[in-house]
Amino acid sequence: MTTVIDEDRLSDTFAALANSTRRAILAHLAEGSATVNELAEPFQMTLPAVSKHIKVLERAGLVTRGHHAQYRPCALDAEPLQQVSTWAEQYRPVWEARFDRMDDYIKQLRPRRKDRR
């Protein structure tokens, strides 16, 4: 079986991580499950605002919600993180972006090179 990284899933994961509140929520959940109320405590934010962040994390598959009564504790799901935490997969988008820039740079260079000749 070959290793296939789901690009869309990876984009969702990156997008979900691109926010300091959401990273703080994940850091909290890394220590154990917590309710929305508990997660909201450290932030000067309304519960609905915190809930929104949690929904983004849920969509990215980083957080799962339990079914216990109205508390529905949140838990960390590390699986999408394992995809992004291999160093090689972190480097791939870096190199892809670099080569896009190399392409652009070469295009910019061309008229100048003609001038010199």
Added chain:
Amino acid sequence: MAEGPGAQDAVVIERILDAPVDLIWSMWTASEHFKGWYGPTGASIPVAKMDVRVGGTRLVCMEMETPNGTMQMWFTGEYREVVEPQRLVYTESMCDEHANILSPADMGMPEGHPTTTEIIVELEDLGGRTKMVMTHVGIPEGSPGAAGWTMAFDKLALYVEAQNYEASDRS
């Protein structure tokens, strides 16, 4: 997911570039050209010392403005194979400005990031155009674990933010 250790320890990227092979070679080996494309958008490469011969060393500094101020990252390595204009192999490690090698863990990289990686560039002349295959390999010293996550998140987030700026610049 990976089927075992080593499964994801390489990045291989193939590109066809619309430029002669000599120019693509100089993209990697001439400091002025390397500075033109290597750094991420919003970053600059104030230092790119390259002694391109087998056993020669390299030292590259990447400077980036972040919400927390200017961030500098230094990289050093050695040229292992230099076959102009076909094949270039060099190593890369994170270091300080004096080229003292730092461990990836010290730099906040996730566990499993190897201290030294190797970059292999293979170029093929397609008659005015060039096929480029870049392979970036390394041997992880440990498996990815929870300890490295938090810092990795910050780096990933910086990357995503940089991408978003890039996207909005273009529109």
